[in-house]
Amino acid sequence: MTLSLRGMEIGLHGAAVRFGDFQAVHPTDLTIDAGEFFSILGPSGCGKTTVLRLLSGFLSPSEGAVSIGGRPMAGIAPADRPTALIFQNLALFPLMTVWENVAFGLEMRGWPKARRRARAFELLDLVALAGQGEKLPAELSGGQRQRVAIARALAVEPAVLLLDEPLSALDLKLRQHMRAELKQLQQQTGITFVYITHDQGEALTMSDRVAVMHRGRIVQVGSADTLYDRPENAFVATFVGETNRFVGTVTRSEAGLAEIATAEGRFRAQNPSDLPPGAEAVLFLRPERLRVLEAGETASNTLQGRLLRRDMEGAFSTLVIQTAQGRVKLQQVNSGIGAALDGVLRLGFAETAAVILPGGEMADD
Numbered sequence: 001m002t003l004s005l006r007g008m009e010i011g012l013h014g015a016a017v018r019f020g021d022f023q024a025v026h027p028t029d030l031t032i033d034a035g036e037f038f039s040i041l042g043p044s045g046c047g048k049t050t051v052l053r054l055l056s057g058f059l060s061p062s063e064g065a066v067s068i069g070g071r072p073m074a075g076i077a078p079a080d081r082p083t084a085l086i087f088q089n090l091a092l093f094p095l096m097t098v099w100e101n102v103a104f105g106l107e108m109r110g111w112p113k114a115r116r117r118a119r120a121f122e123l124l125d126l127v128a129l130a131g132q133g134e135k136l137p138a139e140l141s142g143g144q145r146q147r148v149a150i151a152r153a154l155a156v157e158p159a160v161l162l163l164d165e166p167l168s169a170l171d172l173k174l175r176q177h178m179r180a181e182l183k184q185l186q187q188q189t190g191i192t193f194v195y196i197t198h199d200q201g202e203a204l205t206m207s208d209r210v211a212v213m214h215r216g217r218i219v220q221v222g223s224a225d226t227l228y229d230r231p232e233n234a235f236v237a238t239f240v241g242e243t244n245r246f247v248g249t250v251t252r253s254e255a256g257l258a259e260i261a262t263a264e265g266r267f268r269a270q271n272p273s274d275l276p277p278g279a280e281a282v283l284f285l286r287p288e289r290l291r292v293l294e295a296g297e298t299a300s301n302t303l304q305g306r307l308l309r310r311d312m313e314g315a316f317s318t319l320v321i322q323t324a325q326g327r328v329k330l331q332q333v334n335s336g337i338g339a340a341l342d343g344v345l346r347l348g349f350a351e352t353a354a355v356i357l358p359g360g361e362m363a364d365d
């Protein structure tokens with residue numbers, strides 16, 4: 001007997017959810033590929049869990065439709081969908097052994113005991129719990145218990161695993177370890193993972209693609225690199241990673257680049273939204289893309305400031321620099337000699353290192 005797992009494609013087709021007058025999810029079109037590790041990332045209350053409930057079938061869309069494996073899901077109950085769900089607060093049965101917990105769903109389906117047991121041990125192998133099957137849940141660590149829950153979810157051979165913040169109850173070290181394990185498990189099984197989290201580190205490290213959600217809308221979908229390097233709006237630019245921002249007015253625009261006049265001076269940077277001259281806009285610049293210029297060195301964009309603080313963080317340092325009108329953060333790799341950063345510092349960044357986007361709601365407003 002071997003597991004026969006395969007992933008299925010998921011489609012949202014103009015799917016929306018209203019609770020009374022409140023639009024929790026605006027009409028959304030989205031395709032998640034079969035076998036993809038897909039995360040939905042966003043702040044508390046943005047609608048992530050509501051999307052997951054649409055997929056699991058515990059909630060029906062107020063308009064639009066959901067399909068899994070090309071099949072419309074309208075009227076199909078949660079238990080009849082090719083999905084399994086894992087929560088943050090998993091509930092294992094304390095008086096059942098680990099293998100009996102894993103086999104629980106199979107008992108409900110009428111599998112005979114010997115077959116259930118064999119399948120459970122096979123799944124325990126898969127989640128690196130070989131030899132733990134006869135223990136009780138209380139005899140396992142938190143991370144091991146979470147793996148039992150995963151094995152239990154996989155027992156019914158779902159094509160789609162829905163994970164709702166499954167690691168948030170674990171401590172930091174274990175969480176980081178489990179990230180690698182989940183990613184490996186997803187690759188091994190080939191099933192589609194839809195992973196809900198408000199933790200960008202989790203989403204960026206594990207996922208093939210991430211959807212960033214804000215106020216009931218998916219505001220960008222892309223790989224970790226795309227979201228970090230090519231944010232399409234102010235929310236993504238500020239929610240994913242750290243950034244400096246300079247508010248201003250576009251003064252020139254040509255071939256993917258624009259010039260913006262800000263309180264710190266005029267800068268040139270990427271202009272993915274094709275903002276025309278006169279547009280109110282914000283330039284976003286990652287701290288590690290800003291550099292302290294050496295004597296005589298030049299850059300496309302320059303500004304000046306004085307060092308306020310240097311936080312040594314091991315491999316790199318974060319410098320907080322007072323500029324003419326505000327403060328900027330600069331991150332640099334430590335060279336081991338320590339830098340003398342007295343007096344006025346000249347700072348620079350390349351045109352390709354920053355992005356100019358329309359203003360809008362920021363993640364930390």
Ligand code: ATP
Nearest residue numbers: 019022024042043044045046047048049050051198
């Ligand atoms: P969190 O990370 O805090 O779980 P979330 O992004 O998963 O947040 P949802 O649980 O999807 O958010 O909720 C989205 C919005 O819909 C919230 O404002 C919530 O209060 C609201 N909401 C969710 N379920 C219901 C319901 N059954 N009735 C009314 N409003 C609801």
